[in-house]
Amino acid sequence: MGICSMEPVVASAAMKGYKMALKYCTAEFAHEKWNCSLARNIWEEKSNTKNVSKFDDNVLPSGLRDTKEAAFYYAITRAGIAHSISEACTKQQTEGCKIGTEGFSQDNILRAIRKSQNLIIPLLNQVVSRSWIVKKAIAEEWQWGNASHNIEHGIKYSRKQLEDGFNGKHANRLPTSDRLNLHNTNVGRRVYEKAVLLVCKCHGMSGSCATRTCWRRQADFRKVARELKNIYFAAKRVSKPQSGNRNTNRYLYYGSKRRRKLNKGQLAFTRKTPNLCQRSNRLGITGTRGRSCSNISEAACQRLCCGRGYTTHLVRVQTKCDCEFSWCCDVTCSTCEKLQVLRICQR
Structure with missing residues (x-):
């Protein structure tokens, strides 16, 4: 299922997120040999040629499929789509999602604290540990605010609409290329979720913090894009799963001498990036001749x-x-x- 088969409002939000992701992809790779150039746009009508992969592989130049550039593309576009759908939910532009206090409890606050890498708590002038914040939240009965971004809705909806049927128990039976793309899309969503901010505001006489209200806020997507680029530089080349071994096929492995199981937060690829310096019409590579490099060393x-x-x-x-x-x-x-x-x- 693709973007065009979504509900109109959700499809509009997803397309907005997709375009935003490409914008930041272009910005991050502006001075790299691959500048996030694509072979076609995802919103164009797909050709009638058969495509073995159920992912939008034909968006990428043929020479970049299954490379670490493709891994970054899948990660950042899925993160962007989740970001935009969550934002649309907060503005009550989509159906089937909850915002504010409805559907939330103190357990949600504690879960958000444990998940969030970024905590913004005014009136605390000292560095505090995550466990200290959890204890304070329990003791003082922190409340969930009215303007929380429903992060889970964006993540779940983007996964359901774009990769429905891929994330189940039969995922290990997918072709290697599809399994690779599925892994990288989930990396993008994980980075997006970890970048979410937990913001807490104090209430009380003269800012005494008698009561605290907390809410989750999406981070600037620039931060998500930058973190994904850092992960891109550390991407791992994985080996194709061995046929007939169900236990081995459950995971992706990297390393030639000593095989290691791929971490859920690592981008993965199977093909080495081709020469990006020279133009190749066959591979869809634009080359770097005529590129501007004015703002770098x-x-x-x-x-x-x-x-x-x-x-x-x-x-x-x-x-x-x-x-x-x-x-x-x-x-x-x-x-x-x-x-x-x-x-x-x-x-």
């Missing part, structure tokens, strides 16, 4: 240009300057020109 620019060198140009750009605020409520700015160094990889 010379060493990084040389690496992006694959040792071919780059040309330097001085261009005049117009920017706003000398801005003034006028009461009320206008901002007037002058237009200034400045010289900017532009570096382009040689063709």
Whole structure:
């Protein structure tokens, strides 16, 4: 089941999340040899050619399928979709999800505290442990706030709609490529969930914190994208499962001399990334000729240009300057020109 088969409101939220994920993917890889370029858009009508994989593999250039670039693509797009569906739920734009105090209990607060890596609790000027916060939440009966993001709804709905039938007991019978994609999509959702913020606000006379109200808030998606890129650099190349061995097929393994079970938080791939320096129409690789590398170091620019060198140009750009605020409520700015160094990889 794909995005186009979702309910209209959910499909709109999912597409918004997908586009947001690609935006951050492009930003994170702007100065890498692969700049998050795709072969086609997911919202275009799929071709009539048979595709063995039930995932949206034909979105990626053929030369990048099952590589660590594909792993990042699946992780960040599924994280973006979950993020956007959760946000739509909070704004009460989707059906079947609960927000605020309805459906929540103190157990949910404690579970959120244990899950969250990021805690924002005002009026505490000392570093406190997670166990200390749990004890305080129990003793003081912290309450769940009215504006919580329903994180679970976004995660579950995106999984159900996009990978329905893949996450069951028969997942180990899927083709290796599908199992790989399924693993990487779940990595993206895990990173998204771990980045969620738990925010607590104090209530009482003169901020005495007689009562605390807590709610979960989605992190800036930039943080999710950055963490996924860090995981991308540490992605593991896994071996194909051995046929006929049910116990072995339950997991993905990496390592040639000593096989190790893949961690749930690690991105995985089976194919080595092809040469990204040269253009290849057959593989769908755009190459790096003509790419801009103006805002990075010379060493990084040389690496992006694959040792071919780059040309330097001085261009005049117009920017706003000398801005003034006028009461009320206008901002007037002058237009200034400045010289900017532009570096382009040689063709």
